[in-house]
Amino acid sequence: MERGLLRMRRTVLLTTTGVLTLGTAAALGLPLGPGWALPALVWPATAAWGWFALGRNWRSWRYVERDDDLLISRGVLWRELTVVPYGRMQLVEVTSGPLERRYGLARLQLHTAAATTDAAIPGLLPAEAERLRDRLTELGEARSAGL
Amino acid sequence: MTSAPGPGPEPRHEGRPQPQPEPERRTPAEAPEDAGAGPQPGPLERERVAPAEGRRLHPVxxxxxxxxxxxxxxxxxxxxxxxxxxxxxxxxxxxxxxxxxxxxxxxxxxxxxxxxATYYAVTDTELRIRTGLVFRRVAHLRLDRIQAVDVSRPLLARVVGVAKLKLDVVGTSAKDELAFLGEADAVALRAELLARAAGIAPEAAPRAGEAPERELLRVPPGMLTVGLLLMGTGWGFLLALLVGPLALWWFSGSLAAAVATGLPMAGAAWKSTVGRYLNEYDWKVAESPDGVRVDHGLLNREHATVPPGRVQSVRLREPLLWRRRGWVRVELAVAGGGAGETPTVLLPVAERAVAARVLARVLPGVDVAEAVRVAAGVPRRGRFAVPVWWRGYGHGVTASAFVTRHGRLTRVHELVPHAKVQSVRLTQGPWQRRLRLADVHVDHGANGSTAARLRDADEARDVVAAQADRSRTGRHAARPERWLT
Structure with a gap:
């Protein structure tokens, strides 16, 4: 997990809550008087908690390439551990949206025949994502097992 | 039929399955020799015609x-x-x-x-369906990936003598069904598709005919009736139908509102009682080299063939009032057909021993009695996580399947063969972490997953590690995709 992911998420958090604070303050304060604008402070509070929560969540991400499977673990309050055997991978996908590209990040997504498989690694360096993709594809071909 | 083969020395027997031409006709080794004996206008003609045009559906x-x-x-x-x-x-x-x-x-x-504008053609490896007037759409369904073949004959279609043929291949949509074909054509096409999918030599496939079948079970109407009467859902819907609209009418005084709520409820009640009876009437399960065959229905006759090795998971349901009689309902999950689709029912109602016998045919190596026995309950502290229903949860592992149990009124056992496990997940919420509990989810290829809930956290970690190993090695014992090769 690159530091850039945390920066990106925190920036998104701050901009959204900033806009929401101004919007709420304007919507309540302009017609009703400045005192009524105080509830808008709930957004900065959310931002403060989110800043901390994003940091914790970012630190919790781990992935391990083992001999026969890929292991992804994440989450602080809701922990999740996913194991995908290489032979089950149907498709390995590297995506990078405009915002992610701005921060020089890429996201790796694994697909198996089961749509419920939820295995993705966000916030990789593009080079690392591509290395991982090539390696996973190679391992998947070697151990291919189909449905 | 627009592309009937020209007159030749041996006209193809499109239509009725021939009554047992020769007993060893499905042996793949035999087939090429048989086909190589002399000029065969049928298949050649088709090869020439198929890629461009193909055949049309029934004119009805x-x-x-x-x-x-x-x-x-x-x-x-x-x-x-x-x-x-x-x-x-x-x-x-x-x-x-x-x-x-x-x-x-x-x-x-x-x-x-x-x-x-709609054509279909069978080639050596694919079924091609071309549809669309303005936006043309050609679906290529790979035959070695067939998960199930269904032939259904709705009541009106039966009157006219036509049938609908549907192939479940991973990723098919509702558009990829052939509706309608002549009844005899549908049966012949099913036989041909299965023969090709099984790996019979391409030249011999069109004439291979139906594989012989052996009946495993027929559900008697009496048992079906008693089974339905002993189920809670039907009665629940009927009660809701009586109480709901009446109460609404009483309180609001609006008859229209009562009727508007009553009609959908009546529909649901009908579907879970009479509709279900009509659908599950005369349920027949048979076994053949092409897999398990299921025929059912009183008014609408439905048929399904599930080739060997296609079953992704099995679900055994035991409603409360069935348990004393030892009855069970068996559902299969097959890949394809889209998410959230109703599962393929294997047995609407059967005694447990009988169900185990039938399942042993469908999923060789899976022992139902053992699976039910190994499903161990959850730790007592589970009651703080899921108050009443914690007692229903259970999990176990047999040599061939991952087993979970849940539910108290209707007890449900789910079996996923190790070879079909696509990925394993462990999840743990904050409250579960305090109780040192965790859930283990197993994803299978039929777009679903089953969860062993509320396991002890350390045990859950071991289960995840062990299951990843088992599903990796479980595949080695599996049969080939083309099951007759």
């Missing part, structure tokens, strides 16, 4: 399509009843006739042209 099909605009009009007027009535009051007979004179031929023309 346009009539089905002609229904669509009329049905749309009916739905529209039902939705906006008030406006439609006003609108109709302004109409004179002349206008109505004019409208019909336009709408009906247009609908008929659309139906006819879309039938005209």
């Amino acid at each position: 099909t346009p009539w089905r399509r002609a229904w669509a605009p009329i049905a749309a009009m009916v739905v529209f007027s039902a939705q906006d009843y008030q406006r439609t009535r006003e609108w109709f009051e302004h109409l004179t007979l002349g206008w109505l006739l004019a409208a019909f004179a336009v709408v009906v031929p247009l609908a008929a023309a659309y139906g006819f042209l879309s039938w005209w």
Whole structure:
């Protein structure tokens, strides 16, 4: 997990809550008087908690390439551990949206025949994502097992 | 049939399955020799014709399509009843006739042209379906990936003598069904598709005919009736149907509102009682080299063939009142057919021992009795996480399957063969972490997953690690995709 992911998420958090604070303050304060604008402070509070929560969540991400499977673990309050055997991978996908590209990040997504498989690694360096993709594809071909 | 083969020394027997031409006809080793003996105009003719054109559906099909605009009009007027009535009051007979004179031929023309533009062709490896007047769509369904073949004959279609053929291949949509074919054509095509998918030599496949089948079980109507009467859902819907609209009428005084809520409820009640009885009447399960065959239905006859090794998971349901009798309902999950689709039912109701015997045929190596026995309960502290229902949860592992149990009123056992496990997940919420509990989810290829809930956290970690190993090695014992090769 690159530091850039945390920066990106925190920036998104701050901009959204900033806009929401101004919007709420304007919507309540302009017609009703400045005192009524105080509830808008709930957004900065959310931002403060989110800043901390994003940091914790970012630190919790781990992935391990083992001999026969890929292991992804994440989450602080809701922990999740996913194991995908290489032979089950149907498709390995590297995506990078405009915002992610701005921060020089890429996201790796694994697909198996089961749509419920939820295995993705966000916030990789593009080079690392591509290395991982090539390696996973190679391992998947070697151990291919189909449905 | 537009591409009937020309006159040749040996006309193909399209249509009825021949009554047992020779007993060893499905042996793949034998087939090429048999086909190589002399010129065979049938398959060659098809090869020449197939890629370009293919065959058309039964000519009765346009009539089905002609229904669509009329049905749309009916739905529209039902939705906006008030406006439609006003609108109709302004109409004179002349206008109505004019409208019909336009709408009906247009609908008929659309139906006819879309039938005209629809072709299907069977090649060595694929079934190709070409549809679409304006936007052309060609579906290539790979035969070695067939998950199930269904032939259904709705009541009206039975009267006319046609049938619908549907292939479940991973990623198919509702459009990829052949509706309608002549009944005999549908059966012959099913046989041919299965023969090709099984890996019989391409030249021999069109004449391979139906594989012989052996009946495993027939559900007697009495048992089905008693089983349905002992189920809670049907009674629940009936009770809701009686109480709901009556209460609404009593309190609001509006009859229209009562009827509006009552109708969908009546539909649901019908579906879970009489509709279910009609659908599950005369349930027959048979075994053949092409896999398990299921035939059922009183008015609408349905048929399904599930080739060997296609079952992704099995679900055994035991409603409360069935348990004393030891009855069980068995459902299969097969890849393809789309998410959230109703599962393929293998047995609507059967004694447990009988169900175990049938399942042993469908999933060789899976022992139901053992699976039920190994499903161990959860730690007592689970009651703080899921108050009443914690006692229903259970999990175990047999040599061949991952087993979970849940539910108290209706007890459900789910079995996923190790070879079908796609990925393993462990999840743990904050409250579960305090209780040192965790859930283990196992994803299988039929777009579903099953969860062993509320396991001890350390045990859950071991289960995840062990399951990843088991599902990796479990595949080695599996049979080939082309099951006769």
